[in-house]
């Protein structure tokens with residue numbers, strides 16, 4: 059865990075057989091209005107909560123969890139986090155929020171075979187991923203939270219309701235699993251994914267000035283070269299039909 063810049067903290071995922079997503083904490087500490095971005099894999103809730111406390115953050119100041127998307131490696135420990143921070147709201151893009159509220163977990167697991175394996179391995183019940191969503195995001199919102207301005211970007215493709223968060227002032231992008239460091243991108247073959255949408259979403263992100271890239275997995279980059287996302291998009295374009 060570390061402070062990336064004032065009001066942006068990073069808790070590294072602890073990958074196992076299945077990856078565990080990173081968590082970012084957004085908001086000026088003095089605001090008492092902090093947001094968690096994503097949760098992580100099953101069993102990682104206490105690690106994430108302890109890391110938050112290790113940063114000296116009072117759990118009562120965490121007002122919401124905003125999901126970049128609802129794949130298992132991001133939402134798996136959300137029930138554990140909600141137990142520790144029960145007052146925190148849950149914000150998800152409409153496309154995945156409706157599924158969560160209806161108990162439709164196809165997007166969470168991504169594929170049927172993976173679902174039965176995970177249910178057996180982690181003792182998950184059929185209704186483990188049914189949630190009430192407090193705010194449904196569409197993309198295009200300008201959030202003024204925790205004393206900072208974050209734009210919500212709708213960037214589907216990796217999943218049907220993937221969002222990114224962008225701070226224009228400090229050129230910080232949190233793209234979920236849409237784009238990673240080292241010219242990598244998220245997979246585009248799971249339930250509700252679309253290569254063509256993924257390509258368009260990469261082009262949307264390529265139009266932003268980004269200095270700090272904070273993806274859902276792997277390395278974070280604090281001095282992103284110019285045109286990095288554009289080059290990544292061009293490299294992957296032939297595969298994203």
Ligand SMILES: [Zn+2]
Pocket residue numbers: 127129216217235244
């Ligand atoms: Zn994902």
Ligand SMILES: [Zn+2]
Pocket residue numbers: 077079129131132235274275
């Ligand atoms: Zn992920």
